[in-house]
Amino acid sequence: MATDNLIAVLWDMDGTLVDTAELHFHAWVRICKEYGRDFTREDFTATFGKRNPEIIDYLFDGKIKGPDADKLGYQKEEYYRGESRKTGIELLPGVLNLLKSLNESGAKQAIGSSAPKGNLELILELTGIGKYMQAMVAMEDTQRGKPDPQVFLMGAEKLKIQPRRAVVVEDAIAGVQAAKAGGMKCVAVTFVGHHSAEKLKEAGADRVVKTLEDMSAEDFYKLAEG
Ligand SMILES: [Mg+2]
Known part of the structure; x- marks a missing residue:
């Protein structure tokens, strides 16, 4: 050609x-709980498809920034990947x-x-x-x-x-x-x-x-x- x-x-x-939506939802619930916040279906709808920096900004009103935000995002993705491996995709x-x-x-x-x-x-x-x-x-x-x-x-x-x-x-x-x-x-x-x-x-x-x-x-x- x-x-x-x-x-x-x-x-x-x-x-x-x-x-992978449900896997992401459960990973956010788990990490938000560790940071003292609920993660609802409404939160999920509002943030779906966005990049982690923007999602974390939204969830924590901009209070978690820089390396702390990176760490939170990284841990959330670790939870997501662990679950994905377990259940398969x-x-x-x-x-x-x-x-x-x-x-x-x-x-x-x-x-x-x-x-x-x-x-x-x-x-x-x-x-x-x-x-x-x-x-x-x-x-x-x-x-x-x-x-x-x-x-x-x-x-x-x-x-x-x-x-x-x-x-x-x-x-x-x-x-x-x-x-x-x-x-x-x-x-x-x-x-x-x-x-x-x-x-x-x-x-x-x-x-x-x-x-x-x-x-x-x-x-x-x-x-x-x-
Ligand atoms: Mg998509």
Whole structure:
């Protein structure tokens, strides 16, 4: 395939490749308890998909900062990873087939996530999908969380593909907004169900599907070229 036909597929992780929401929820409950605070479902909704520095700021009114915030965030992720190892992580419907067929088609693929690098590496290890990814952008690589396009622009740059030839796969409104702000196409998935199809469309998603079983590699090329 000619170089100018190349496309990039940039994957959000949580809620798109895998569903780890409950594992994160319980890790936050556990760490917040140690710091003398409850962690409610409302807190979870308010902070879902954000980077730890912003979440900790929100939960503790900016009172835990710098190295103390880093330590809290690190411990929370340790709890999360420990639980993930214990219970195992499954890919969401359609994901594996799509990763394979996109890879066979010559598409370049990367993960663009608000999660820390250790979590991304663990997911790759537990699911075995690392061989389909040519790059990864994690929390530590960015200064600004979604809806800022930084994470996806860095992903496209690492793959050496123009943003306009990139298709982002997302499950959250902030992620769809990030993709569009970066001049990319966006497929939104509603399966895990934190955001409705209508809201994802409003945010600018070019296509909304229930699961990735509804998408083929060819659909991605059509989107990128459209
Ligand atoms: Mg997500």
